[in-house]
Amino acid sequence: MAGLVGANAASLLSTASGWESRVKKGAYVSPTGKRIEYSAGDVSREIELRGTVFQFPRYGGDFVQRTGYGGRKYPTLAIFHGPNCDVEATKFESMLMEPGTGKLEHPFYGTFDVLPFGTITRRDDLVTAANQTIVDVTFWSTIGSVYPGTQQTGPTEIDAWLARFGASAISGFGGVVDIASMAKRMSLAASLKKMIGEVGNAFDAVSSVVGDVRSGFADAVSVVNAAVDVLVGKPLLLARQIIDLVHAPGRALGGLLDRLEGYGRMLDSITGSSAGNPRLGLINGATMDFTRARVGNAFHAADLTAMGGVSGAVLGARSAQSELQTKPQAMRAAVQLETMLASLQAWHDDGFSALLGVPVAGTYQSDTGAAARELRGAVAAASRHLVELSFSLAPERIIVLGRDRHFIELASELYGRVDDATLDRLIDSNSLTADEIISIPRGRAIAYYPG
Numbered sequence: 167m168a169g170l171v172g173a174n175a176a177s178l179l180s181t182a183s184g185w186e187s188r189v190k191k192g193a194y195v196s197p198t199g200k201r202i203e204y205s206a207g208d209v210s211r212e213i214e215l216r217g218t219v220f221q222f223p224r225y226g227g228d229f230v231q232r233t234g235y236g237g238r239k240y241p242t243l244a245i246f247h248g249p250n251c252d253v254e255a256t257k258f259e260s261m262l263m264e265p266g267t268g269k270l271e272h273p274f275y276g277t278f279d280v281l282p283f284g285t286i287t288r289r290d291d292l293v294t295a296a297n298q299t300i301v302d303v304t305f306w307s308t309i310g311s312v313y314p315g316t317q318q319t320g321p322t323e324i325d326a327w328l329a330r331f332g333a334s335a336i337s338g339f340g341g342v343v344d345i346a347s348m349a350k351r352m353s354l355a356a357s358l359k360k361m362i363g364e365v366g367n368a369f370d371a372v373s374s375v376v377g378d379v380r381s382g383f384a385d386a387v388s389v390v391n392a393a394v395d396v397l398v399g400k401p402l403l404l405a406r407q408i409i410d411l412v413h414a415p416g417r418a419l420g421g422l423l424d425r426l427e428g429y430g431r432m433l434d435s436i437t438g439s440s441a442g443n444p445r446l447g448l449i450n451g452a453t454m455d456f457t458r459a460r461v462g463n464a465f466h467a468a469d470l471t472a473m474g475g476v477s478g479a480v481l482g483a484r485s486a487q488s489e490l491q492t493k494p495q496a497m498r499a500a501v502q503l504e505t506m507l508a509s510l511q512a513w514h515d516d517g518f519s520a521l522l523g524v525p526v527a528g529t530y531q532s533d534t535g536a537a538a539r540e541l542r543g544a545v546a547a548a549s550r551h552l553v554e555l556s557f558s559l560a561p562e563r564i565i566v567l568g569r570d571r572h573f574i575e576l577a578s579e580l581y582g583r584v585d586d587a588t589l590d591r592l593i594d595s596n597s598l599t600a601d602e603i604i605s606i607p608r609g610r611a612i613a614y615y616p617g
Contacts (some may be wrong), residue, residue, distance in 0.1 A: 189273055194244075196262075196264045197265065205247060209272070209273060211239065216232070238278070240306075252299055267279050267557060279554075279557075282303050320551050324480060325484070334540050335537040339402075343466050355394045357441055361470075364439070365471065408470055413474065416480075423495065426503070429506065439468065441464035441465060441467065443517075444517050447464070469514060483552055493560060496552045497552070503548055561616070570607055573589065573606060574589065576612065580592070
């Protein structure tokens with residue numbers, strides 16, 4: 167034991183003098199994406215330990231009951247140096263006035279979502295400390311929720327919504343399909359195989375972009391296709407297979423925007439198919455039992471696959487933090503999710519309305535709405551995650567060129583570097599043509615992402 171204690175003490179001593187290496191430049195990122203660096207002196211933080219003290223008049227002690235702890239507060243003296251210290255301090259003040267949650271890159275304690283709160287004090291010591299302005303402000307860490315609970319936000323919240331959606335969608339599918347005869351089971355199998363084909367077609371290009379997902383996705387399609395005939399009499403197991411298949415591209419590690427595009431193509435293909443339009447199938451032969459079952463089964467196969475597609479897009483957004491680089495990308499992804507959900511909901515409601523319009527078919531076509539409710543929650547959680555993530559990403563800036571420019575020269579001016587990654591970013595974000603790589607013409611609008 168003594169040897170262990172000695173080793174630990176030696177380890178602490180060996181790192182005790184290295185704290186200087188862990189001090190960095192302080193910075194604040196405002197809710198609109200502006201970022202400014204500042205120098206700092208001594209630093210501190212405050213944590214409130216919450217609880218109640220029970221005092222007893224006849225005894226010389228107290229009973230203290232701890233009930234948790236509050237958020238952290240970071241008193242900050244932001245120091246700006248140099249001939250433009252007053253301009254930088256004024257910019258910092260205006261950033262502190264912006265509504266919403268910002269991000270504090272603390273010089274010693276880490277990076278946190280914060281709100282500036284309380285009085286902001288500014289000192290311009292024109293005589294005693296020329297070329298220096300100090301802004302005194304306190305940043306409060308925030309959980310970003312008016313109604314906090316024990317469940318975490320972000321990816322953890324998304325996972326919880328998706329789990330509930332999966333259970334509801336599978337249960338709902340088992341309750342509405344008609345597999346009372348072999349002919350009806352075969353009609354369901356044929357519809358599911360068609361939907362699997364729609365999924366494969368939509369993701370041919372996407373799976374090739376993300377590399378090794380291509381072969382894995384093709385294998386999954388083959389496995390589910392083979393399972394349809396075996397499991398067609400067990401709709402709950404079959405529904406799980408379909409959901410897992412549709413989620414496969416969403417679990418890929420790269421290409422979020424490509425995956426969202428793929429899910430969007432899949433949704434458009436399904437909602438525009440004959441299976442996705444039961445009104446057309448029920449115009450003629452609506453009184454025939456097999457026709458009603460065939461049309462209903464086809465729609466339910468399409469509905470399960472389409473809802474799985476939107477939930478797959480949500481699953482893709484879960485890992486957005488490691489993939490997105492700019493604020494417009496995050497906001498565009500959030501809008502795509504909301505647009506897909508709105509399109510799905512309108513189509514879903516219309517399809518069930520058509521089936522309920524046939525008296526006999528409608529007896530077992532009641533939609534509980536549970537899966538749709540959980541899916542809305544999942545999309546809302548993913549959208550919040552993307553919007554919150556956008557605060558820490560590089561904002562978009564647009565310049566209009568006043569003269570012809572070479573793209574390497576322009577990259578150096580906008581980003582301060584000309585490595586391959588920067589040049590690729592400039593080309594991709596502006597879709598520069600081969601001619602423009604040689605010379606970008608005067609008047610061309612160029613987007614760039616500082617930070």
